[in-house]
Amino acid sequence: MNLAMNATGLIPAPHRAYELLDGAHYLLDAETLLHAGPGTESTARWLRATVGAATGLPLPPGEDHDNGVLLRISPEIERELGPEGYRITADGHAIRIEGGGPAGVFWGAQTFRQLLGPDAFRRAPVVTREEWAVPCGVIEDAPRFGWRGLMLDVARHFMPKGDVLAYVDLLAAHKLNVLHLHLTDDQGWRIEIRRYPRLTEVGAWRERTKFGHRASPLWDERPHGGYYTQDDIREIVAYAAERHITVVPEIDIPGHSQAAIAAYPELGNADAVDTASLGVWTTWGVNPNVLSPADTTLRFYENVLEEVLELFPGGFVHLGGDECPKEQWRASPAAQARIRELGLADEDELQNWFLGHFGRWLAERGRRLIGWDEILEGSTASALGADLAEGAAVSSWRGYAGGIAAARAGHDVVMCPKQQVYFDSRQAAGDDEPVPIGYVRTLEDVFRFEPVPPELTGAEAERVLGAQANVWTEVTEDRRRVDYQTFPRLAAFAEAVWSTLPPPPERDFTGFQERMAAHYARLDALGVDYRPPGGPRPWQRRPAPKGMVGSLGRPIDGSPPIV
Structure with missing residues (x-):
């Protein structure tokens, strides 16, 4: 009997x-035993710490x-x-969770947890239950x-460390x-760099915040x-690695850098602006204060990146590269001299x-550079992005166009278009929604997100590494607000990037909603x-202040919904 998995509500669908x-x-x-074969020990630890704690079952080692x-x-x-x-495979004798590698076993354990029901997602037992049932069957995924x-x-x-660790668990789930x-960014520097203590002594704090x-x-x-x-970073990285x-990390350059310039004014274009007067930025938007292209700036950031x-052993380091205004470079004699010295055509180059x-x-x-899709611009060669280092990848955020161009130019791509x-x-679009910016994107919109543009050939499509959802926090000031903006849409996003789904609009949103009924209980x-x-809910409502406008420049109160 084929299962649609609506009864158990598996998210993402297997x-x-x-x-x-x-x-x-x-x-x-x-009396149920837990045997961990070679290479699966970390998943066994995770099962005892989570499922064991929620069910009250000891899950002692077995053979x-x-x-x-x-x-x-x-x-x-x-x-x-x-x-x-x-x-x-669950039958009358055992539950066998087999994976192609340690990560596969862990993802299988996540599905096993979902099969046990929402109470398996709590931190301690809420009911006295001698037995926990898993439906007999086979799931391949x-x-x-x-x-x-x-x-x-x-x-x-800033999101405290405990909240970041909680989000690691939510990603894993x-x-x-x-x-x-x-x-x-301009509004804060959030990682300790021991060689440059003022980055956190000064750059991690702002006097007030635009509401x-x-x-x-x-x-x-x-x-x-x-x-x-x-040590916080090491803990986060290790905690995440246990969950595969x-x-x-993203260290934004050369724009979005006012927090760093506030800490070390020599990083800015001091011959074009009074960098010594700059503090950590208190409002939002695209900031004109960008890094100087001097050798001393390069050395500074090389030391930061060392x-x-x-701290981060992964293959990619994100260096931003987006929204870098050029006005200060145009006004800076030192920057203009640098352009002439390098034989460049302009500030884009x-x-x-x-x-x-x-x-x-x-x-x-x-390591490999990854940056927002602006890193393709300003190439001194005829091919788009040809000046990027070998292996550099692109986060396509301004729509699909940057990702399409990057894939056609031979670069790997992570799709994260702001419209989706x-x-x-x-x-x-309701009046009760918290401070509104950008687009209205419903749960169904995210469910129908397709990371691979149809314009790409088969070979070009292989350049799409995958996708990510982005949670920007200008108007999202704490964990509760991040939760509200992220969920349940993250469940729909997970389905789009994990499951092999039909292309939009044929995807079965009704079936997804039926499975979400069980998943809401897990989130609870x-x-x-x-x-x-x-x-x-009442405490989640926060209409915009009267007269406020959204990021598209349209009035909020009394206006048609932003699309």
Whole structure:
């Protein structure tokens, strides 16, 4: 019997699932053993710490011939489904969770947890239950993309370490495997760099904060800030690695850098602006204060990145590269001299040179640059993005066009178009929605997101590593607001990047909604302050101040919905 998995509400939907025996279950109890084959020990630890804590079952160690829960890496599954693929077989004797690699076993364990019901997502038992039932059947599954990510903007509003760790668990629960941390911006520097202590002593704190979007007349007069020590970063990275999640750091250059310039004024264009008077920026938008293209600036950021590379072992380092105004470079005699010295045509080529320097610097150390799609611009060669270092990748945020251009130019791409997967945008057009910016993008809109543009050929489409959703935090000031903006849309996004779905609009949103009925209960158990299907709860409502305008420049109160 084929299963649509609506009864168990698996999110994301598995590739294939069917019942062995209609209505039959495997029962777990206090005697159930847990055997961890070679390479699966971390998943066994995770199961005892989560499922064991929620159910009250000890899950003592067993042998591979015992009944119980058996974890195993299978070369056969690796050949058939890849290293992140898995197969769960539940019959009357055991539950076998087999993966193509350690990550595959872990994703299978996440599905196993969902099969146990929402109470398996709590931190302690809420009912006395001697047995826990898992439906007998077989599930085979593997991800569509290798990059399934979420970006958290911890620079605009700082997110304490405990909240970041909670989001690592939420990513894992949705089989997402990349956490992109936006660590630096005009409004704050969030990572300790021991060689340059003023980056956090000064750059991590701002005097006050614009309340709402940049057109708002309101201010929160409380100082805001915070940063992660290097040990905090090591903890986050290790915690994520146990859950097969890679943490990608973003150090924004050459724009979005006023917090760094406030700490070290010599980093700015001091011959064009009084950099010594600059503080950490308190409002939002595109900032004119950008880094100087001097050799001393390059050395400074090389030193910063040396410490960053020690903390983040993943292959990619994100260097931003977006929204860099050129006015100060045009006004700076030193920047103009640099352009002439390098034989560049203009300031666009200067930005390309700046990022190209760090792309090559990273490549020499075995790492890969990734940046927003502006890094394709300003090439001194005829081919778009030809000056980028070998292996450089593009985060396509201004729509699909940057990703299409990058793939055609031979660069890998992560699709994150703002029109589809920017979660700071509203989930509905109602007056009760929190401070509205950007587009209205509903749960169904995100469910129908397609990361691979149809314009790409088969070979070009292989350049699409995957996709990520981005949570910018200008108007999202704390964990509850991040939860509201992110959920339940992250569940729909996870489905789009994990499951092999028909192309939009043929995707079965009705079936997804039916499965979400079970998933909302899991989010409740996890304590996620998501947006309910019927609209915001009373404490989640926060209409825009009267007269405020959205990011598209249209009035909010009394106007048609932003599209």
